[in-house]
Amino acid sequence: MNQLLAVLIDGLIYSSWLFIIAVGLTLIYGVMKILNIAHGSLYALGAYSAASLAGYWINQGHAPMGSYAMMLVAAILVGLIAGPVIERGLLRFMYGKDEIVLVLVTYAVFLILEDFIKLTWGVDPYFLYQPYSLLGSFDVGNLTYPVYNLVLFGMAVLIGVTLVWVLTKTRRGKMLVAVIHDREMAAAMGINVSLVYFVTFTAGAMLGAVGGALTAPMISVQPGIGAETIVLAFAVVVIGGLGSLPGAALAAVLVGLVRSAAVHYRPELDLFAIYFVMAVVLIMRPKGLFSVQEARKI
Amino acid sequence: MKRDFTIRTLVGVLIALLLAGPLLPRWAMFLITVSLCYGTVVLGMMLLMRTGVVSFGHGLYYCLGAYASGTLDVLFGVSDIAVMLLAAVAVTGVVSALLGLLLRKYRDIFFAMLSLAFSMILYGLLLKTSALGSSDGFNVAAKTLFGIRIAGTEFERYLIFAVTVLIAFVAAVCMHKYLASHMGRLAGAIRDNELRVEYMGASVRNTIHVNYVMSAVLAGLGGALAAVSVGHIDPEMSYWTTSGEFVFVAILAGTGNVLAPFLGAFIFETIRSFAYEYSPNTWQMALGTTMLLVIMFLPGGLWSLFTRMRRAT
Numbered sequence: 001m002n003q004l005l006a007v008l009i010d011g012l013i014y015s016s017w018l019f020i021i022a023v024g025l026t027l028i029y030g031v032m033k034i035l036n037i038a039h040g041s042l043y044a045l046g047a048y049s050a051a052s053l054a055g056y057w058i059n060q061g062h063a064p065m066g067s068y069a070m071m072l073v074a075a076i077l078v079g080l081i082a083g084p085v086i087e088r089g090l091l092r093f094m095y096g097k098d099e100i101v102l103v104l105v106t107y108a109v110f111l112i113l114e115d116f117i118k119l120t121w122g123v124d125p126y127f128l129y130q131p132y133s134l135l136g137s138f139d140v141g142n143l144t145y146p147v148y149n150l151v152l153f154g155m156a157v158l159i160g161v162t163l164v165w166v167l168t169k170t171r172r173g174k175m176l177v178a179v180i181h182d183r184e185m186a187a188a189m190g191i192n193v194s195l196v197y198f199v200t201f202t203a204g205a206m207l208g209a210v211g212g213a214l215t216a217p218m219i220s221v222q223p224g225i226g227a228e229t230i231v232l233a234f235a236v237v238v239i240g241g242l243g244s245l246p247g248a249a250l251a252a253v254l255v256g257l258v259r260s261a262a263v264h265y266r267p268e269l270d271l272f273a274i275y276f277v278m279a280v281v282l283i284m285r286p287k288g289l290f291s292v293q294e295a296r297k298i
Numbered sequence: 299m300k301r302d303f304t305i306r307t308l309v310g311v312l313i314a315l316l317l318a319g320p321l322l323p324r325w326a327m328f329l330i331t332v333s334l335c336y337g338t339v340v341l342g343m344m345l346l347m348r349t350g351v352v353s354f355g356h357g358l359y360y361c362l363g364a365y366a367s368g369t370l371d372v373l374f375g376v377s378d379i380a381v382m383l384l385a386a387v388a389v390t391g392v393v394s395a396l397l398g399l400l401l402r403k404y405r406d407i408f409f410a411m412l413s414l415a416f417s418m419i420l421y422g423l424l425l426k427t428s429a430l431g432s433s434d435g436f437n438v439a440a441k442t443l444f445g446i447r448i449a450g451t452e453f454e455r456y457l458i459f460a461v462t463v464l465i466a467f468v469a470a471v472c473m474h475k476y477l478a479s480h481m482g483r484l485a486g487a488i489r490d491n492e493l494r495v496e497y498m499g500a501s502v503r504n505t506i507h508v509n510y511v512m513s514a515v516l517a518g519l520g521g522a523l524a525a526v527s528v529g530h531i532d533p534e535m536s537y538w539t540t541s542g543e544f545v546f547v548a549i550l551a552g553t554g555n556v557l558a559p560f561l562g563a564f565i566f567e568t569i570r571s572f573a574y575e576y577s578p579n580t581w582q583m584a585l586g587t588t589m590l591l592v593i594m595f596l597p598g599g600l601w602s603l604f605t606r607m608r609r610a611t
Contacts, residue, residue: 035407090590099406100352104549105593107542111586118579231418231538238411271422278415283400286408 006143007260013149015256016156020214021229022236022248023159024207030180030243031200033099034091037106039208040230041113042082046209047216047225048117049074051126054216058130067131075213079206082113087201095197110226118223125222132217148217155214159207160249167245176200180243235278241288250289251281304474304555311557312467319456319463327459331527333567334466336547337560339520341473342513343548344559348477349509350489351405354541355413356517358420359390361536363518364525365424366390368438377441379461383522390518391511398510402503417536424533435532438525462523469516470556476512477556485509517544546585550592552599562600 025039053074054067086109094105135147167173178186179196187193212225219225236255240247255274262273281289319327339360346353366389367382376382397416404412425433441447443457476482484505487495492502525531534540543566551562573581596602 093594100410101593101597103407103410104545104589107545108586108589108593111582111589115580115583115586119583123579227537227539231414234411234414238408238415242407268426269422271425272419275415275419275422279412279419282404282408282412282415286404 002141002143003264005141007264008257009140009143009145010263011257011260012253013145013152013256014260015252016149016153017211017215018232018236018256019156019249019252020152020159021208021211022233022240022252023163023245024204024211025233026237026240026243026245026248027163027207028201028204029237030245031176032091032095032197033243034102034106035099035234035242036201036204037103037230038086038109038113039106039204039233040226041110041117042078042205042208043212043215043229043233044117044221044223044226045078045082045113046075046212047219047221048121048126048212049078049209050213050216051128051221052121054131055126055128064130064134067128067134071128071131071213071216072210075209076206078209079202082209083202083205084198086205087198091201092194092197110230114223114226117226123223125220126216127220128216130217152214155210156252159210160245163245232274235274238288239278239281241290244288244290247288247290304557305471307557308467308470308474312463315463316460319459324455327455328527329567329571330564331459331462332524333564334462334560335520335524335527336544336567337520337563338466338469338523339517339544340547340551340559340563341469341556342516342520343544344551344553344556345473345477345485345509345516346513347548348489348553349485349506350492351409351506351510352545353413353510353513354410354538354545355415355417356513356544357536357538357540358413358417359394359514359517360521360524360540360544361417361420361424361531361533362386362390362393363521364438364531364535365430366518367522368436368525368531369430371439372436377439379440379443379458379526382440382526383465383519386518386522387515390514390521394511394514395507398507398514401510402506414538414541417541418538421533421536421538424536431532433533435530435534437530439529440526458527462527465519465523466560469519470560473516474556481505481508546589548599549589550599552596552601554598554601554605558599558601565600 021043024042025036028034028036028039050071054070057070058064058067090105090109091102094102132146132148135151137144137146138150139145165173167177175186175191176196176199178189178191179193183193186196211229215225232255236251237248239255240249240251255277258273258277259270262270285291315330322330339356342359343353343356363386366385370376370382370385401409401412424430430436440458443461477485484495484500487500488502488505495502521531521535524535547562547566548559550566551558569584570581573584592599598605
């Protein structure tokens with residue numbers, strides 16, 4: 001019973017993390033039909049910037065509680081700078097090309113950003129432990145968890161709820177959904193699709209960076225975290241259905257619980273379990289769990 | 299009627315490499331061997347791209363081929379290159395035949411993602427298998443070739459080089475003949491318009507399946523040859539970034555001709571070796587920038603430069 005509880009809680013925590021890293025990817029795909037491999041390096045950029053800024057803040061002797069704000073500020077800045085640069089500077093010229101070509105373009109951007117990170121921050125790992133340890137821990141039964149994991153869970157819920165609210169209750173959000181469904185019709189109706197793309201990509205970049213910033217206190221920030229994370233994000237996004245936010249949430253929960261069970265009962269299968277779930281879901285529902293039936297265009 | 303110089307060029311390159319081999323410095327021979335291994339894998343990728351599907355998971359077969367040939371020594375005590383290559387072909391053939399049954403129904407992003415998932419499954423399995431060395435991998439030593447002992451002799455490097463060159467040559471010639479055949483031309487038709495191919499009575503799925511198996515076997519051969527010449531294999535061969543490199547070389551080279559993958563692989567390996575040496579923190583950036591430039595200005599890959607020059611004359 002105790003182990004089951006541990007599996008559930010660990011699974012939910014991991015699911016929150018998965019959701020945060022995957023939501024930006026699925027948003028960008030849904031609107032722009034681009035599978036953004038560069039999302040991985042935006043995540044890494046967010047982690048590194050958060051580690052640098054929050055680390056600097058703490059080293060200067062300011063209130064440690066402010067480091068949380070610094071992490072988010074760093075992530076938002078990364079999104080606000082990298083997003084427009086990539087979208088306006090490069091992707092804008094590639095719209096209309098084949099989906100796979102766009103994937104390769106984002107892969108090229110990923111490679112460039114990976115080296116940019118190595119050049120800027122070096123290859124040594126960074127440690128930002130203060131935000132993680134500052135909040136202490138709490139007990140559930142005889143299991144102890146850091147309070148930071150609650151923060152992670154809270155942020156995931158907050159991000160999910162905010163996005164759903166923006167997309168369904170605000171006027172701009174509904175215009176975005178219109179672009180998701182039919183780009184040409186939306187443009188014919190007078191929606192500025194170019195602006196929607198710009199805003200979406202920047203928002204997706206910010207979400208990716210926020211994911212990285214929130215993860216930075218839990219890991220050692222080093223080269224390669226982008227590559228590891230992007231495959232996990234792919235798995236979650238593809239399982240849930242590309243472009244679907246509820247799909248990403250459900251997929252995150254599914255993958256999180258499966259992986260948590262694997263870690264507790266058969267640790268050597270934990271990496272295998274995630275991709276196995278992805279393969280199984282793709283076999284049973286080829287377009288993911290929450291996929292829209294599309295008419296085939298001849 | 300455009301004259302086809304491909305076979306002649308291939309024979310010429312074969313003879314040149316075999317004759318020049320003993321005269322080349324060790325590092326050059328090694329560089330060419332590794333590029334030919336990569337080139338064989340990319341030859342398979344080229345076939346798939348001509349069929350209209352891009353696989354982001356060919357590292358799976360590259361790794362399977364390498365591990366199939368590498369574990370022969372551990373399991374059966376066999377370290378003959380010929381047997382290793384046969385094992386690689388057999389294992390990758392069987393696995394791709396099975397996986398191909400599933401993959402042939404998918405296209406575009408989903409084909410790429412599903413193939414990526416399978417390659418990451420193998421990566422995850424190998425990473426956690428301490429018997430196979432986990433993330434360190436293990437060393438592979440080929441001791442005989444068709445029963446003739448080569449390890450430790452002065453001809454070892456040259457024989458491995460020669461075997462690689464010969465296999466690459468045979469693969470290229472067979473692929474060239476295949477692409478000119480009826481089924482090979484179907485690949486291009488599928489890329490253009492699948493529905494019309496079905497209306498004409500050919501089976502799209504069967505063709506994709508056959509092409510997939512062929513490309514997987516080529517990748518397995520490349521992996522086995524790489525294992526023999528490099529001497530070390532690790533789970534990283536199945537990681538998605540390795541598959542990404544194959545895709546990159548395939549884009550760089552273009553799908554115009556069977557010579558293109560080998561040319562592209564050679565250029566890629568050369569740049570990578572020298573970039574690692576002089577500037578290890580910027581070579582990925584150079585790779586990414588090159589890929590962007592090729593996509594934007596040379597969508598047909600480097601080979602389209604040759605066809606353009608020929609047309610100009």
